[in-house]
Amino acid sequence: MGDFYVNIVHRPELIPEYLQKEAEEGKEEDLTRSEVIEESLDIFRTQQQIAHDNGLRTTIQMTYASLFSEEAVAVAKEHREVYGDEIGCTFLGLQCRQFRDKFKSKELAVWLLSMEDKRRVVDEVFGRFHQLFGFYPTSTGSYYMDAELVNYIKNKYPMVKAAVATCWEEGPKAYWNANNSWYTLMDGGPWNPWIPSKRNIHCPASDADDDIGVVAIPHLSRDLMAVFDGPGSYYGTHPQNILRGMVYEEREIPYFKNLVDQYRSMGKYNRGYSYNMVFVGPGWMSKRGRWEADYDFLLKSYRDGLGYYGELKREGKLIDVTMSDFADIYRQDRPYTRPESTLWKDILYGSKRQQYWHIDPWMRVCLDMNQGGAMVDLRPYAAKLERPVGVGSACLQDASYPFLIQSYYRAGYFTHYAGEGAVKSCKFRHGCEEVDLCACRTLASFSEEGDTRIVTLDPVDIEFDGFTVSVRSQFRFVEGTGEIEIVREIVETTNPQAEVTIDEYATACYGTTEYPEDLTGVKLTLQGASGKEAIDYAYKCREAEMPGIELAEAIVPHVDSRLAMRTESDDCTGYFREGFAFSPMYTIGIKKKVKGKGELRTWLKVAKAS
Amino acid sequence: MAQGRKGKLNYRCPRCLMREIDMDMLFDRDAGEFYCLRCSFTGDEREVLRLNAQFREKYGNRAKRITDF
Numbered sequence: 001m002g003d004f005y006v007n008i009v010h011r012p013e014l015i016p017e018y019l020q021k022e023a024e025e026g027k028e029e030d031l032t033r034s035e036v037i038e039e040s041l042d043i044f045r046t047q048q049q050i051a052h053d054n055g056l057r058t059t060i061q062m063t064y065a066s067l068f069s070e071e072a073v074a075v076a077k078e079h080r081e082v083y084g085d086e087i088g089c090t091f092l093g094l095q096c097r098q099f100r101d102k103f104k105s106k107e108l109a110v111w112l113l114s115m116e117d118k119r120r121v122v123d124e125v126f127g128r129f130h131q132l133f134g135f136y137p138t139s140t141g142s143y144y145m146d147a148e149l150v151n152y153i154k155n156k157y158p159m160v161k162a163a164v165a166t167c168w169e170e171g172p173k174a175y176w177n178a179n180n181s182w183y184t185l186m187d188g189g190p191w192n193p194w195i196p197s198k199r200n201i202h203c204p205a206s207d208a209d210d211d212i213g214v215v216a217i218p219h220l221s222r223d224l225m226a227v228f229d230g231p232g233s234y235y236g237t238h239p240q241n242i243l244r245g246m247v248y249e250e251r252e253i254p255y256f257k258n259l260v261d262q263y264r265s266m267g268k269y270n271r272g273y274s275y276n277m278v279f280v281g282p283g284w285m286s287k288r289g290r291w292e293a294d295y296d297f298l299l300k301s302y303r304d305g306l307g308y309y310g311e312l313k314r315e316g317k318l319i320d321v322t323m324s325d326f327a328d329i330y331r332q333d334r335p336y337t338r339p340e341s342t343l344w345k346d347i348l349y350g351s352k353r354q355q356y357w358h359i360d361p362w363m364r365v366c367l368d369m370n371q372g373g374a375m376v377d378l379r380p381y382a383a384k385l386e387r388p389v390g391v392g393s394a395c396l397q398d399a400s401y402p403f404l405i406q407s408y409y410r411a412g413y414f415t416h417y418a419g420e421g422a423v424k425s426c427k428f429r430h431g432c433e434e435v436d437l438c439a440c441r442t443l444a445s446f447s448e449e450g451d452t453r454i455v456t457l458d459p460v461d462i463e464f465d466g467f468t469v470s471v472r473s474q475f476r477f478v479e480g481t482g483e484i485e486i487v488r489e490i491v492e493t494t495n496p497q498a499e500v501t502i503d504e505y506a507t508a509c510y511g512t513t514e515y516p517e518d519l520t521g522v523k524l525t526l527q528g529a530s531g532k533e534a535i536d537y538a539y540k541c542r543e544a545e546m547p548g549i550e551l552a553e554a555i556v557p558h559v560d561s562r563l564a565m566r567t568e569s570d571d572c573t574g575y576f577r578e579g580f581a582f583s584p585m586y587t588i589g590i591k592k593k594v595k596g597k598g599e600l601r602t603w604l605k606v607a608k609a610s
Numbered sequence: 611m612a613q614g615r616k617g618k619l620n621y622r623c624p625r626c627l628m629r630e631i632d633m634d635m636l637f638d639r640d641a642g643e644f645y646c647l648r649c650s651f652t653g654d655e656r657e658v659l660r661l662n663a664q665f666r667e668k669y670g671n672r673a674k675r676i677t678d679f
Binding site: 173176177178179230231233234244246247248249250252254255257258261262264265268288289290291292293294345346347348349350351 | 619620621622626627630631632633648662665666668669670671672673674675676677679
């Protein structure tokens with residue numbers, strides 16, 4: 001693959017929540033209100049027309065409600081015939097009179113139903129679809145599709161090959177943004193298409209046995225920096241999102257094009273391949289306006305957005321595909337071990353900040369160059385956690401994939417207060433002085449050596465009393481190993497006689513939210529030439545060191561994960577540090593003294609504990 | 611006091627927006643002002659628009675086309 005692929009997905013919701021809420025102000029709920037249904041259909045037609053006017057094929061994802069609209073079905077059939085659009089089905093837009101009559105439920109999120117109800121709803125939706133179109137859909141989706149749901153669909157309807165499966169980083173931030181009312185708690189997944197594991201939809205499959213059988217697509221292409229620290233619904237390739245975030249001036253939205261172009265640039269990191277998706281319903285394009293924008297601005301924003309894709313297509317820089325087409329193309333050149341990565345740069349706030357994102361079947365990682373390359377997010381995909389969600393499951397609404405490190409939820413590098421936050425970084429010490437690379441912002445570049453992706457940071461200067469050292473960090477992601485090689489090198493010093501300690505550490509925890517989890521039962525271990533030392537976490541502030549360290553590790557049984565650091569040098573000391581209740585973290589580290597120039601080389605590995 | 615209703619468009623509370631909470635306001639027709647159910651913000655449309663413009667200032671690149679990647 002060496003191209004920029006785009007999916008435009010339209011779903012004819014007939015009773016979208018925004019339109020319905022507006023229409024029913026001061027009135028009782030009525031799911032058959034004809035003005036809402038008619039306006040929704042009008043908007044759906046307009047959206048389709050804008051795509052077609054720009055020469056773009058779409059995937060029409062029929063909602064359950066739309067399967068009872070002769071007009072919606074007729075439009076879908078016509079557009080398939082005339083424009084080559086795909087007709088799929090989505091589990092969004094379930095609610096309508098027929099759904100209420102049949103299922104006696106007001107649930108709008110398919111992933112939150114009980115497993116029994118998920119099966120019933122899938123069979124009803126697919127059955128109705130087949131009755132109307134004479135075939136089963138090959139693409140489906142929702143805001144989130146849990147592995148158990150997709151496994152059921154794939155088992156019973158094996159023709160399905162693509163699914164909109166998650167909203168990138170919609171978790172506690174999205175919940176907060178919606179005044180604690182929007183239950184898309186699904187942090188921790190990929191930002192671009194992936195082949196999911198059978199055991200957890202967030203994790204890329206490790207091999208053919210683990211392959212769930214569909215190509216998953218995230219809902220929208222989101223700003224990897226802004227959405228990691230802000231509402232997902234503000235910064236993505238959906239004009240409504242950008243209007244909602246108010247990222248415009250004088251009714252112009254260059255940010256949309258900037259976002260598209262940064263996604264196009266991902267080809268540099270992913271063997272030439274890049275991707276974008278737009279997935280919209282009619283609700284946001286109300287004639288009465290939405291998100292402080294009147295209808296004319298809403299319409300303009302969509303025309304401008306799809307207009308840019310159309311322009312790229314005419315220039316031969318974009319390939320518009322349906323979801324099922326894309327799934328076929330994606331599978332043609334996608335070894336399971338190949339990572340997805342990108343060196344994202346700020347296109348919103350006006351800084352030069354960069355963050356490097358990496359995903360493979362073992363982990364998801366984010367390095368923040370504003371913090372000297374500190375690891376601010378680490379998800380242990382290697383654990384392939386089976387975490388069913390929905391009614392009757394232990395996790396219920398919490399569909400996020402757990403982290404070991406999430407610096408924004410768990411403090412990260414401390415600039416005030418006592419204690420520690422979750423972050424992986426490196427400290428440099430001389431005498432009583434100590435500097436953490438988190439305090440040394442820099443920029444990075446990306447390169448490749450065979451199957452190794454390399455992130456090299458520009459050197460930073462660390463000033464000690466009387467001398468300065470210049471430090472370069474390098475992260476080497478070796479495909480297929482689940483390990484990151486981390487090199488901290490003193491490339492210059494103004495005092496070749498000065499001894500400096502390089503201390504590579506990971507302060508971690510686990511969880512899916514901002515709130516602490518019980519670390520009792522975490523096991524911290526040091527292993528080296530002199531033997532082995534281990535403790536079970538009990539909030540007792542215990543610490544241990546071991547010269548001649550080979551391996552420092554933390555086993556976190558709560559998320560079936562093993563976080564390990566190793567070195568191949570025989571002159572390093574390893575350590576662990578237990579936390580306390582007001583600082584619920586654990587730290588593992590490896591350190592080494594160097595005189596003048598020198599380096600510390602360690603490997604970080606994430607594995608399944610059991 | 612008049613019954614609160616949805617006002618022109620769906621103005622969100624600009625103060626809640628500053629902390630990234632989308633909170634639709636109600637409109638008091640008698641007083642000609644919007645008010646927030648959560649944070650006690652009260653203001654007319656002009657004040658809402660003034661604060662919305664302030665909110666957008668955090669986006670230093672909101673009007674800039676970036677093509678160098």
